[in-house]
Amino acid sequence: MNWKFWKKDKTTPKKKKGAIREWADAILFAVIAATLIRTLFIEAYVIPSGSMESSLLIGDYLFVSKVNYGARMPITPLAIPFTAHTIPFTETKSYLDVKLPYYRLPGLSDIKKGDIVVFNLPMEADSPYYRPVDRRENIIKRCQGTPGDTLSLVNAQVYINGKPELASVTGEMAYKVKTDGSTINPELINELHLTDIAYYENSTTDFRTNTTIESANKLKSYSNIKSVTPDIAIKGVVDDFNPVYPLSHPDYKIGTMPRYGWNVDNFGPVIIPKKGWTVKLDSLNFPIYGRAIAVYEHNTVKVNGKDIFINGKKADTYTFKMNYYWMMGDNRHNSTDSRYWGFLPEDHVVGKALFTWMSIDSTASFANKIRWSRLFRGIK
Structure with a gap:
C-alpha cells in the first residue's frame, strides 16, 4: 500500500491556465483590491455643484480619506462593485436589501469644526x-457644528x-450690486468670479450675484x-417659498407647527444632538x-x-443613540444643507476631503x- 498518497507528486507537470482564466483571475483580484481600498482607505470624488464655491469648484476631483474618521463598514454588502444605488443607464437597484448593523472602525480623529466632509444625503x-x-x-459640505x-x-x-465662527475666506454669498447706470465689463465678471448674476426688474445694470468677500471688496x-452690499434675509421674516428646517419638513409636530421665525441667514439657536444627550x-x-x-x-x-x-410608549424625553453634526456649504446662498434638512x-459620514x-x-x-x-492642492 502507498502511504504517501497524500503527498503532492512534484513530477506531474502543472496544468497551464488558459488566457481567459488568467484574465478572469486578474480582473477579480483588481476588483477585490480596489473595493478594499475604496472601503477602508481612500476614494475619489468629483464636485458636481457650486455649493462649495469658491473653496471647491465644479469639476474638482478629490481624494477622500476613510481613515481620518474611521472607515464605515458596508451596510448593504451584496451589491455590484463600483455602483452607488442603481445599475448605470437603468433604474434597477444595484444592491440587495440585505443589511448589516452600522459599524465604524476607529479613526485618526473626530470630525472638527471647519473640516470639509463627504457624506450621504x-x-x-x-x-x-x-x-x-x-x-x-x-x-460635500463644511462642518459648522x-x-x-x-x-x-x-x-x-x-x-x-x-x-462667532470664522467664515471661509474663499466662501461665497449673495451681494446686491448698484451701478451708476453703466453695464459691467464681461471680463470683470470672469476675473472676479461673479456667478448666478440676476438683474433686478426694470433694470439692465443693477444686479444680484454670488461671489467672495474679497471679490466684493474689489468690485x-x-x-x-x-454700492455692493450683502443680500441678507431679514431677521424674523420667514420665506414661505424657501422654508428652512423644520418648516421644510413639518412631519413631526404637536398640534400646529410653531413659526420659529427662522430663515437662511437667521436660524436657531438649536442644540446639536450628542450621543447620550436627553432632550425634552x-x-x-x-x-x-x-x-x-x-x-x-x-x-x-x-x-x-x-x-x-x-415605540408604543408615551414619552416626554428622548436620549440619543448617535452623534450628529451641522453641515453648511461655503456658497451660503446657493447650498441645500443643514439649514434645510x-x-x-x-452613520452618514463617508470621509474627509484631503486634496x-x-x-x-x-x-x-x-x-x-x-x-x-x-x-494636487490641499483642501482647507
Missing part, C-alpha cells in the same frame, strides 16, 4: 428613494456656543459701482428633533393629541480645460 431616506444609508448620494454645540445664525454669521473699488420633547422641540428620532434612529414615533409615543447623523488631484472646467476652451493651479 440624509433626505434620500424619504420617498421616493427609501435608500439605505450607504446607498444614498454623496455630497459638532455634537453638543449650541448653534445659531445671526445675519449670516454662524455662532457656536455664543461665539467696490471700480468707479461705475455705487414638547411642542417647540419635537418638530426639531422628531425626524432624527424616527428616521435616523429607527424608532416608531406617533402623536396622539398632545402625547408623543415612541437638519442634523447629519454620524484635489485634478480640476476640469467644462465651460472653458479645450486649451484651458485643466485648471493647473488646482492640481
